[in-house]
Amino acid sequence: MRVALFGTSADPPTAGHEKILSWLSERYDWVAVWAADNPFKSHQTPLEHRAAMLRLLIADIDTPRHNIALEQELSSFQTLETVEKAKITWGEDAELTLIIGSDLLSQLPRWYRIEDLLQQVQLLIVPRPGYAIDESSSEVVQKLGGKIAIASLTGLDVSSTAYREHGDSQALTAPVVAYINQEHLYECQDVHKKIYQLR
Numbered sequence: 001m002r003v004a005l006f007g008t009s010a011d012p013p014t015a016g017h018e019k020i021l022s023w024l025s026e027r028y029d030w031v032a033v034w035a036a037d038n039p040f041k042s043h044q045t046p047l048e049h050r051a052a053m054l055r056l057l058i059a060d061i062d063t064p065r066h067n068i069a070l071e072q073e074l075s076s077f078q079t080l081e082t083v084e085k086a087k088i089t090w091g092e093d094a095e096l097t098l099i100i101g102s103d104l105l106s107q108l109p110r111w112y113r114i115e116d117l118l119q120q121v122q123l124l125i126v127p128r129p130g131y132a133i134d135e136s137s138s139e140v141v142q143k144l145g146g147k148i149a150i151a152s153l154t155g156l157d158v159s160s161t162a163y164r165e166h167g168d169s170q171a172l173t174a175p176v177v178a179y180i181n182q183e184h185l186y187e188c189q190d191v192h193k194k195i196y197q198l199r
Helices: 015-025 047-059 079-090 114-120 135-143 160-166 174-183 187-198
Strands: 002-008 030-035 068-070 095-101 122-126 148-150
Touching: 002 015, 002 079, 015 030, 015 047, 015 068, 030 047, 030 079, 047 068, 047 174, 079 095, 079 114, 135 148
Parallel strands: 002 030, 002 095, 030 068, 095 122, 122 148
Antiparallel strands: none
16 A cells, blocks of 8 residues: 655645646545644644645646545644554555655754654655755754655745735635635735835
8 A cells, every 4th residue: 555645834725736636646546634733833724724624725636546545633733643643544564655855954963863754754855946856954863763755846936935925826726715715814914015015
């Protein structure tokens, strides 16, 4: 059983994440997705909203895939704990691959008990526009025991930050935009932008 583990702190999740999920679903037996809190980020939208948006994103994938699911119970501050939960769910024999964006590669050595984590998973790095894969970071992770593969896809040139800072809704899927409007998310940022534009 080949399981892709894709936790994301995306706030909100974008069309780029949808493309990655669709690509993963063609290559793994199961794609487990969850909304995560990134200890290196602050001021995030509450987890339940980000999980709800991920669920909508999964449901919106063009070809309905029956091997992608929101597995929110895997969410943990520590990825090692997530992997322990995954082993309980899919068994000790499951081949677990942790999916991370190229922007996180340099952070990896600072993750909790990283050497223990790298013994239990393979790593798949998804290139992100604007974040070249840093060879020195890659070497550091490999020295810690990381088994790295690079995805043969590049994420879309869209970002959650672009939406939050500039209201670029092209970055998002229609169901996610509808949810944001319904729940009145990111409104304080809109107000802040309007005040800034009036100056």
